Amino acid sequence: MEFEPVIGLEVHAQLLTESKIFSSASTKFGSKPNSQVTPVCLGMPGVLPVFNKKALEFAVKAGLATNCEISEESRFARKNYFYPDLPKGYQISQYDMPLCQFGKLDIKCEGYEKTIRITRIHLEEDAGKLIHEDSETESYVDLNRAGVPLIEIVSEPDISTSEEAVEYVKKLRNILKYIGVCDGNMEEGSLRCDANISVRPKGEKKLGTKAEIKNINSFRFIQKAIDYEIKRQITSIQNGEKVAQETRLFDSEKGVTFSMRSKEEAHDYRYFPDPDLLPVLVSKEYINNLKVSLPELPDQKLQRFTEKLLLSKNDAGILTSSKPLSDYFEKCLKYLDNPKVVSNWIINELLSVLDDEDKIGEFQVKPKDMAKLLELTENGKINGKIAKEIFPEMISSGKSADTIVEEKNLSQITDQSEIETTIKDIIEANPKEAQRYSEGEEKLLGFFVGQIMKETKGKANPKIVNEILKRLLGSN
Amino acid sequence: MKISKKDVINTAELARLEFSDEQVEKFTSQLGNILEYIEDLNELDTKKIKPTSYGLEISTPLREDEVNQTITVEEALQNAPQSEDGFFVVPKVIED
Numbered sequence: 001m002e003f004e005p006v007i008g009l010e011v012h013a014q015l016l017t018e019s020k021i022f023s024s025a026s027t028k029f030g031s032k033p034n035s036q037v038t039p040v041c042l043g044m045p046g047v048l049p050v051f052n053k054k055a056l057e058f059a060v061k062a063g064l065a066t067n068c069e070i071s072e073e074s075r076f077a078r079k080n081y082f083y084p085d086l087p088k089g090y091q092i093s094q095y096d097m098p099l100c101q102f103g104k105l106d107i108k109c110e111g112y113e114k115t116i117r118i119t120r121i122h123l124e125e126d127a128g129k130l131i132h133e134d135s136e137t138e139s140y141v142d143l144n145r146a147g148v149p150l151i152e153i154v155s156e157p158d159i160s161t162s163e164e165a166v167e168y169v170k171k172l173r174n175i176l177k178y179i180g181v182c183d184g185n186m187e188e189g190s191l192r193c194d195a196n197i198s199v200r201p202k203g204e205k206k207l208g209t210k211a212e213i214k215n216i217n218s219f220r221f222i223q224k225a226i227d228y229e230i231k232r233q234i235t236s237i238q239n240g241e242k243v244a245q246e247t248r249l250f251d252s253e254k255g256v257t258f259s260m261r262s263k264e265e266a267h268d269y270r271y272f273p274d275p276d277l278l279p280v281l282v283s284k285e286y287i288n289n290l291k292v293s294l295p296e297l298p299d300q301k302l303q304r305f306t307e308k309l310l311l312s313k314n315d316a317g318i319l320t321s322s323k324p325l326s327d328y329f330e331k332c333l334k335y336l337d338n339p340k341v342v343s344n345w346i347i348n349e350l351l352s353v354l355d356d357e358d359k360i361g362e363f364q365v366k367p368k369d370m371a372k373l374l375e376l377t378e379n380g381k382i383n384g385k386i387a388k389e390i391f392p393e394m395i396s397s398g399k400s401a402d403t404i405v406e407e408k409n410l411s412q413i414t415d416q417s418e419i420e421t422t423i424k425d426i427i428e429a430n431p432k433e434a435q436r437y438s439e440g441e442e443k444l445l446g447f448f449v450g451q452i453m454k455e456t457k458g459k460a461n462p463k464i465v466n467e468i469l470k471r472l473l474g475s476n
Numbered sequence: 477m478k479i480s481k482k483d484v485i486n487t488a489e490l491a492r493l494e495f496s497d498e499q500v501e502k503f504t505s506q507l508g509n510i511l512e513y514i515e516d517l518n519e520l521d522t523k524k525i526k527p528t529s530y531g532l533e534i535s536t537p538l539r540e541d542e543v544n545q546t547i548t549v550e551e552a553l554q555n556a557p558q559s560e561d562g563f564f565v566v567p568k569v570i571e572d
Binding site (some may be wrong): 018019024025026032033034035036037038039051052053054055056075076080081083084086093130131132135137138139140141142143190268270274275277278280281282410443 | 484490491492510517529530532534535536537538539540541542543544546547549553554558560561562563564565566567568
């Protein structure tokens with residue numbers, strides 16, 4: 001029997017605010033335990049939460065950028081559970097009236113495109129961090145993260161493969177980074193993903209029983225966890241077993257998912273409207289102002305790059321996959337107005353020396369200097385081979401392309417008579433090859449070009465070499 | 477609406493409260509009375525009234541996104557029965 005996986009994702013994204021969602025404590029990552037807490041985060045009696053203006057703005061922006069409808073009235077609800085990661089005994093979240101609903105994202109996979117619908121985006125507070133490993137009998141609680149603003153982005157179960165899941169999260173992450181509401185750092189947990197996975201016989205309408213895999217924190221793990229879970233469920237069904245509705249975790253070392261073995265009783269969160277917070281009312285004008293303030297989004301940029309700059313869809317896709325990268329590209333264009341040349345260089349040469357394209361802003365070679373190197377090749381001062389040799393030196397020494405060309409005397413030889421003399425010498429030194437060429441063995445041209453480049457240390461203008469070489473060999 | 481003994485026990489468990497049998501009896505009857513009393517409200521016709529969760533028609537107040545660390549780590553921990561190296565220490569809570 002053939003099976004069909006059905007996958008829905010819940011992505012938690014930490015909003016880039018300075019202070020927490022309901023208190024003035026800092027959200028900075030990696031500080032001393034419990035140094036960033038206020039009586040509100042601690043759930044002290046008598047304190048009241050006050051909603052962070054910026055968190056609202058960021059969440060609305062995220063909704064707009066993912067094609068959601070923004071609710072003019074939404075509200076906070078208490079999700080009640082008893083666990084020391086939130087000392088209040090409940091998490092402030094949104095339940096029946098979320099801020100954003102009915103969004104969608106278009107994703108591109110190998111050979112096809114697909115729309116993934118977004119059910120909702122709601123605001124909530126993060127929980128604190130518990131450390132269990134240091135003691136047999138005790139857990140250690142750090143509440144610095146408790147109250148950090150999150151948005152939870154819930155997709156419809158429109159995803160069918162691990163590849164689609166990864167593309168969806170990549171796209172979502174890219175958008176959130178473009179609009180500056182989340183840094184997308186998965187290692188530090190600013191973006192993490194829960195996957196709801198079930199399988200059903202192909203053609204079956206009814207959904208299978210789902211398992212939820214919690215807190216997956218890298219693209220590779222999303223792919224591996226989903227692939228493993230799909231296989232596991234199919235094997236269970238084929239063996240006549242039932243898939244249990246449960247929460248599972250992904251063990252990245254073993255590459256398997258395992259049950260969290262929660263207690264039998266289902267969670268009973270007893271959601272109800274938080275009486276400490278009034279409804280969140282936003283006007284059409286407020287929403288529109290934020291809509292207008294949104295920067296160009298990845299899809300719009302991709303369209304501009306293909307239509308106005310005439311780049312291929314593939315190249316434009318690579319350049320727009322990271323905002324810092326597309327910013328770098330566009331800055332280069334200010335100095336050298338040749339999108340194709342700049343794009344080719346960035347994709348083929350620059351990206352291969354870069355570990356993280358998001359850090360291109362800190363790259364040693366600034367757009368102005370990068371453009372200068374390409375300009376030197378474009379106007380024939382140096383050839384492409386020399387450019388590739390100069391580039392690593394620009395990175396290591398920080399010198400400009402001009403300076404290196406000058407110091408090493410790498411300027412391209414464009415003097416026709418000088419090149420012609422060299423070519424004549426080489427043809428004379430290789431009479432047999434010249435003979436064979438004239439008898440029709442045309443691939444020997446490459447041999448001659450190689451010899452000439454060796455002789456001129458790669459500095460001869462290849463175009464001129466080809467012209468003269470063909471002329472001289474032909475007349476031989 | 478009557479409340480069952482099971483509801484009371486379940487609610488107590490969720491709130492991590494422990495009651496004797498007599499207490500459960502007593503609370504079942506008391507909570508039932510309260511719910512019956514509230515039930516009277518159902519006599520009112522509210523079809524034309526918009527459901528609300530708050531009496532006020534204003535939006536929740538907003539604060540500027542500014543950091544103001546009002547207490548120290550020591551103050552944060554001072555009511556904790558147990559603490560160590562800046563952490564709250566609680567009985568091991570991992571579910572297994």
